[in-house]
Amino acid sequence: MREGLSVAEAQKIILEAAAPLGAETVPSADGLGRALAEAVVSGRTLPPEDNSAMDGYAVRAADLATPPVALPVVYEVPAGVHAPRPLERGEAARILTGAPLPPGADAVVRQEDTEREGATVRFVISPEPGAHIRRAGEDVERGAAVLDAGTCLGPAHLGMLASLGRTSVAVHRRPRVALLSGGNELVEPDGDITGGRIVSSNSYTLAAACREIGADPSYLGIARDEPADIERRLRAGLNCDALVSSAGVSVGDHDHVRSVLESLGCRLVFWGVKMKPGYPFVFGRFEGKPGPLVFGLPGNPVSAMVTFEELVRPALLAMAGHRALHRPRIVATLGETLTKKAGRLHFVRVRLERQGHEVVARTAGNQSSGVLRSMTQAQGLLIFPAEATRIGEGEPAQVQVIDPTFLASAGSGV
Amino acid sequence: MREGLSVAEAQKIILEAAAPLGAETVPSADGLGRALAEAVVSGRTLPPEDNSAMDGYAVRAADLATPPVALPVVYEVPAGVHAPRPLERGEAARILTGAPLPPGADAVVRQEDTEREGATVRFVISPEPGAHIRRAGEDVERGAAVLDAGTCLGPAHLGMLASLGRTSVAVHRRPRVALLSGGNELVEPDGDITGGRIVSSNSYTLAAACREIGADPSYLGIARDEPADIERRLRAGLNCDALVSSAGVSVGDHDHVRSVLESLGCRLVFWGVKMKPGYPFVFGRFEGKPGPLVFGLPGNPVSAMVTFEELVRPALLAMAGHRALHRPRIVATLGETLTKKAGRLHFVRVRLERQGHEVVARTAGNQSSGVLRSMTQAQGLLIFPAEATRIGEGEPAQVQVIDPTFLASAGSGV
Secondary structure, three states: EEEEEHHHHHHHHHHHHHOOOOOEEHHHHHOOOOOEOHHHHHHHEEEOOEEOOOOOOEEEEEHHHHOOEEEEEEEEOOOOOOOOOOOOOOEEEOOOOOOOOOOOOOOEEHHHEEEEEEEEEEEOOOOOOOEEOOOOOOOEEOEEEEOOOEEEEEEEHHHHHHHHHEEEEEEEOOEEEEEEEOOOEOOOOOOOOOOEEEEEEEHHHHHHHHHHHOOEEEEEEOOOOOHHHHHHHHOOOOOOOOOEEOOOOOOOOOOOOOHHHHHOOOOOOOOOHHHHHHHHOOEEEEEOOOOEEEEEEEHHHHHHHHHHHHHHHHHHHOOOOOOOEEEEEOOOOOOOOOEOOOEEEEEEEEEEEEEEEEEEEEEEEEEEOOOOOHHHOEEEEEEEOOOOOOOOOEEEEEEEEHHHHOOOEEEOOO | OOEEEEEEHHHHHHHHHHHHEEEEEEEEOOOOEEEEEEEOOOOOOOOOEEEEEEOEEOOOHHHHHHOOOOEEEEEEEEEOOOOOOOOOOOEEEEOOOOEEEOOOOOOEEHHHHHEEOOOOOEEEEOOOOOOOEEEOOOOOOOOOOOEEEOEOOOOOHEEEEEEEEEOOEEEEEEEEEEEEEEOOOOOOOOOOOOOOOOEOOOHHHHHHHHHHHHOEEEEEEEOOOOOHHHHHHOOOOOOOEEEEOOOOOOOOOOHHHHHHHHHHEEEEEEEEEOOOOOOOEEEEEEOOOOOOOOEEOOHHHHHHHHHHHHHHHHHHHHHHHOOOEOOOOEEEEEOOOOOOOOOOOEEEEEEEEEEEEEEEEHHHHHHHOOOHHHOOOOOEEEEEOOOOEEEOOOOOOEEOOHHHHOEEEEOOOO
């Protein structure tokens, strides 16, 4: 097992192991946010027939070569209905937007450019052939490649599938993620927190972080620091696609998770990532037999969230078949000077403030890895590179934006 | 009823009418993405007691004033357990991370700075009082304002609620949105599309657009162009928070929706917004009696999506209690010259391409309001102001980013 990898090395190894999951067929209406596991080819021509782009009159353009011309209105074509018969020379048909063009007609004159007089309509202009006609296939030709595999399905894609008559669609499976907390000191939120016990908040933060990206968390509960209890709970997660355990705050003496994983056939690929918060991270996988990717996170609330963010989230997105794996990133200007020792990459919780064209980043309160409150206030994680020891006030730094509302505009821009 | 408003006027009137909905109490674990309807004040001190930040030994600092010093290890304090008795002068206690500090102890010495010899531990350093102790209340003091009303609940906030023992929380209600399609030519996706009939894709695009922002759509079906059918369906949506109808492509002759709305007591506030796609938009509200905000959208698929985007989506977000109402906006450089007539603001469907520090915008295919395909390809809506007639290639323009994956980074930045 390798030890003490850089964040970049760790991400690379994990993403190489995180293959897209297989496909499943879902009702198209349930496909929002899923990644297409098929290339969608149109089985239809859309629109299927030439039709009118306007409310007006279908005509033969040659009849109106020398306006003004008055023609009898021989029938009306509403949308959704075919003309009762072809349009003959010297005839006009009332036609509404979207209605199929009568055979024989080759142009539409807008209502505004006509004068209706009883059963007759008077034209004051001479249309080009093809005027105000939407051609069959203008939107989609039959056989056209409409959506690429890997497309993340949004509202327009679902509308397109509906238009194509596709009531079901193949998408990549959502990763099922088993979440295990471990530590004798952990209790559920309604538990007693006297005697140094603390709420196991990681199962809440990590379940929400899974749901936010469309992964499907299941909770294995809080394991006591005993191999038998840990093994029983881990076994219940072996049929998932990923297993995410977070230790209690007390690592070391009481950490049996790793040895139990190995006894179950999990190969531990690496241990320790040169980052802060979050050094004690383990990545494992089952080889030669089916089993989840295994992510062992540190127990401190912030360490668990930040290692999930950097090392688990991109993998789950890749497993779901998505191509966009990483948070939006901006260059921010430091609002204060940061210093640290060389060796580990620090992810600094920051507040972000727009000042003109700049974004200024300042640390979000207490950076202790036990202080979840600063994580509730952070809008970004500032990347303080491993070998850097100082970023001065006014200097630029990369910031991963973890609060999507920060990117929203204050106004619509109109 | 006012007619022909600017987009900005229309947005202003709608947002003034879109008040945050009332509160409901939900299990905290279900609160992801909801807007807090209460200010959360801590009922707990976190951590509740002074505890050890490290695995090591709890001591009285004064005992180690002149190292090296060897002390007897009188007991062990794991996390989650109180010490069996106070620590007396001349004693050390083994202590694990997170474990409560024994009464009498005032410092922790890290394991790495000690040598254990059977029941005795030898210290080679002299700690400051308070060393490696996490103080009670370091994260949160009892009575502290932890989360503001209006906060959009993300993973960290849900973890914080769990830590505070808050298993339920008050959030603003999700807007219930009734969706009605109208037009004799419309069929469901599995319907027959011969004879100029078309699939009612708007119910799919708009339902997905609602779900994307946490609103709760319900579908009233396709109304025939007959007042009785329209009225029957609209009545079924009157207990929702918003009613969004989209006409068939054929507006004008067959549009009974507005008159039915008025007969039901809806006051039509304005009609027509100077935008393209999407002029024929109507906004109404019930006054003096309960009823939904009413949004009448044009029937063309792109017109329906763009008017929803600009005039309905911000209102639904405001009703859900959110503060971030508008899409991220960037300044892009035109990759081609755009021209139009003055008078209406155009929302131009564009593809976006990063080129160094710039983003270049180019139109996404056919801009006809019937061509949904270009909407599946668009990553942004470029704002071509109402009175402008030309934006030249290489010139800047504001773009609302509607494809969230465009903002994702290609890498993690580490």
